[in-house]
Amino acid sequence: MAKMAIIYWTGTGNTQAMAEAIAEGAAQAGSEAKLFEVEQFDINEVGSYDGLLLGCPAMGDEVLEEGCFEPFFTELEPLLKDKPVALFGSYGWGGGAWMQDWAERTRKDGAKLFDDGLAIENAPDADGIAACQKLGKEFSAQF
Template identity: 35%
Template sequence: MTKLAIVYLSTQGSTQMMAEAIAEGVSQKHIEVRVNNFYEWDPKDAATYDGIAIGSSTFYYKMLEPIAKFLDALIAEGVEGKVGAAFGSYGWSGEAPVMIAEKMREAGMKVVDPVLRIQYVPDEKDLKECQRLGKDIAMKLKKLVKE
């Protein structure tokens, strides 16, 4: 079965809310999904999934350092050709998801656009956008499996 790993680091809980809503959208399209904060993941395990979505809040115009290190370790495992997605919450600048997506593209991943950035705590409309991203990821995964 096609599988998606959702890895996130959330400082205030907003990125976690996004991750869970993305997972809901993915599972509605019958794709197996595992969503956990990055402490629960080993990059080697995440690299075995067909798709990987990574979320980080933005801190001082960057992705959180533990996520940056996780992403580097994940890429070292070999992720070329896999589906990737980036998301995150922010207070005022919001660069982290864009940086994650850039690194994924450089590693040869097929990144789902647009990158999802939500300011502050996601409201109901924002969570629906997250579910939509989950569905888009699922459709891209299904297309990849057919190729």
């Protein structure tokens, strides 16, 4: 059974709803998926997970949240080489360009990036929840 960490930051609850739906999909696929708000995750535990799913909404000028998530991700980057990683998050403006930038940055870190990231505008509706569950299932299927 694959063991995955779903690590996210949320401001309005949209990215948390996505994380919870991803965990449901992973569980349906038979994987163990643990949910962590970014402040709760011990970066020294990265090696004990087969894969990481990272969630952060677009903030400000299409960037990762700067107070908690950006410092966490910067510290995480040296540990991503050859690690299976999937990205997700919500946005309210700008068309989701932050996800493209984040995916490129993650690729440069040497991660085994799954797809190009799942970006959902505002709160996930029923189709968005289904897309999150699908991400959890499909990410799990690679293990």
